[in-house]
Amino acid sequence: MQNPYIPYPVVVDKIITEVDTKDIKTFRFKFVNPEDEQKYAYIPGQFGELSIFGKGESPIGIASSPTQKGYVEFTVQKAGVVTTALHEMEEGTLMGIRGPLGNSWPLDFLAGKNIVIVGGGFAFTTLRSLINYMLFEDNRKRFGNITVIYGARNPGLLLYKDELVEWGKRTDINLNVTVDKGDATWKGREGFVPTVCKEVAPSKENAVAVICGPPIMIRFTLPVFFDLGFSKENIITSLEMRMKCGIGKCGRCNVGSKYVCKDGPVFSLAELDKLTPEY
């Protein structure tokens, strides 16, 4: 019986500082035991518990795509005890990761549809996983048009800057990157995410919107999609809650009759309507 509480040993292989403020970094982990990579087979939208012995664990969405072999990546903001310890780590350090945990972006439901991805700020990590998964050459034909609207407060806070440039060169993805306010060197779009969504006006025909961002962005973006005619079944998001076990036992992320860790974190708006508003 595999003990779901015991992490897989990993080594911090690469650390990428994502933002100018230096408080968001991407950590690339390699499994100490190569066979563990198979056991850690994940789907975009799932999360893992980053396990630092002596500090504890922190639930973080998986930022890499399963199509990227040989490692797994998490993008982490420095916030509490565990993430602060993580940010102080050097490449080569041993630690642990648990998972993969939770449900995932509903790939079977998304297949054959036009996908609209809306991300704000730091909440872009599991969306990045989904985008890279869909853009992978073996997978691309399974999905229709891909429209991405991604915003950050300023250019320095955009994640995955190199990838954004690469995606921008492709013809099979409609990428719209925006910042609330640009700087001297910014040549791209300025404007809040909800406004850009209105301008881009993705069609509701055979489309699903996958939306992740800070509550304020979500609040103003949803009406835009309702106006565009998207149904609640076709708007998907991911919740965050305080978690410990990650497998629906410890009780912390209990919302109504669901556990966000086990039954989520991904829910459609239609599903969220049935939950108690306690998240």
Add this chain to the structure above:
Amino acid sequence: MEKRLIKKDALAGIAKKMADKFLVWAPVKKEDNVLFEPLQKNAEPNFAYLNSKNAPKNVFFPHTETMMKYTRTPKGMVFSTEENKAAESVLFGVRPCDAHSFVLLDKLFDQEKYKDGYYITKRQNTTVISLACVKPPYASCFCTSVDGEPVSSDGADILITDIGSDCLVEFITTKGEKLASYFGDAKADAAADAKKNEIAAKAKEAIKSKIPAHEIKPILDKNFDNPFWNTIYGKCLACGTCTYMCPTCHCFDISDEVKGSDGVRLRSWDSCMFPMFTKETSGHNPRTSQKERWRQRAMHKFKYYVDMFNCIACVGCGRCVMSCPVNLDIRKVVEDISKL
């Protein structure tokens, strides 16, 4: 399965004999309380007890337990898996309400996906012997309202019922039957059975405290936002005693402790009554006040657990009723909900 008769005063001797071979958890008097503890040599179990102060859930789900160990190396912490093993054990003489709680906890810890090995191993290696409540001990007992009975074999491998002259021993499961040799060879006759049924009916009758536990599920389905929730939590001190004493409360924390180069990861009981339970690093707390926390407790027991597992997460032991320092009575809460 087989039934036998033993002398009433034989129980302590049987428990002590079992303790030569197994880890035997038995009711032991500790100062003013009776608690389930591993039976030490020369210690005397107390089977004349009413009910144990604490629920015996700690046998399977200890207050604090080690999940894994690790050591500091120059490259970082390297961990070693704590071998997940449990001694062959006997939980001797639990009350039927508490045995019922194990059935409810199994549903959470032993799900098809994500099995909790720490709990399951101890559960599998333990034989549960229930001691029927022929005289329900407290006015606050309400097991009959929550699918229980004072003389019930639910959750037990062996049920022992005091039928006056002797004790009737019923082997409920094959696991229980394996301990048959400890219970002599006096076969029980039909008369003993009839006597037990008569006693069981009387005991059931004696439970006077009744709550409409089954009626409130559809009401809770619709009343998450009812102003009623504003009225119950005012005096709650958020001490967490109710959840600590509760046989079915199972929320836990996971924490790390380091001493020198060695560390352990522990799990310990936690409580939805505590503000920190759901507070996130950002400062956001989905349950902002004791109102939301109390609603969570009531909802989890009488709605969420029913939605998830089709059973109420309360066994009617009355410990929370007796132990609450401000007399916040779950029975009254349930009754009030039924009138919404």
